[in-house]
Amino acid sequence: MCFLITDDGLNLPVDAMLDNxxxxxxxxxxxxxDSLDWFYIGKETLRTAQGESLFKIYLGKLILNKQEYKIPVYAGDEITEFLLGSEWLKILPLVVNSQASKLQLITLNQKI
Known part of the structure; x- marks a missing residue:
């Protein structure tokens, strides 16, 4: 679970899925x-598991593992889930628990 932070500081909990x-x-x-009121940056074509798509980009804020991040957020009509992308794997370790069927991105100060 992560929390999306609205422009006025409200934290909205959402379940997000990792899409490498x-x-x-x-x-x-x-x-x-509309409810997040994030700042519009522009447009970009990106690759997802379904192929390439044109996305609008916003500057968003979220909390993941009790740490706040300002990140580019890609918005499109075809997105059905909240998707965490592979860019997270460049800055956070990924822990896999096969028995529990659970993936978790962890911060460096978090115990496994």
């Missing part, structure tokens, strides 16, 4: 943008 085929930090359906 998505090359950004976070992808969401654009219907959620």
């Amino acid at each position: 085929g998505f090359t950004g930090f976070l992808a969401i359906n654009k219907q959620y943008l």
Whole structure:
């Protein structure tokens, strides 16, 4: 679970799925943008597991493992889940618990 932070500081809990085929930090359906009121940056074509798509990009804030991040967030009509992308794997270790069928991105000060 992570928390999306609205422009006025409200923390909204969401379940997010790791999509290692998505090359950004976070992808969401654009219907959620009105309530978040994030700053629009531009457009970019990115690769997801379904192929390449054009996304609108916003500067968003989220909390993951009690740490706040400012990240580019990609929004599109075709996104059905909150997707954490492979960009997280460059800055956070990924722990896999096969018996529990659980993946977890951890911060360096978090115990496994």
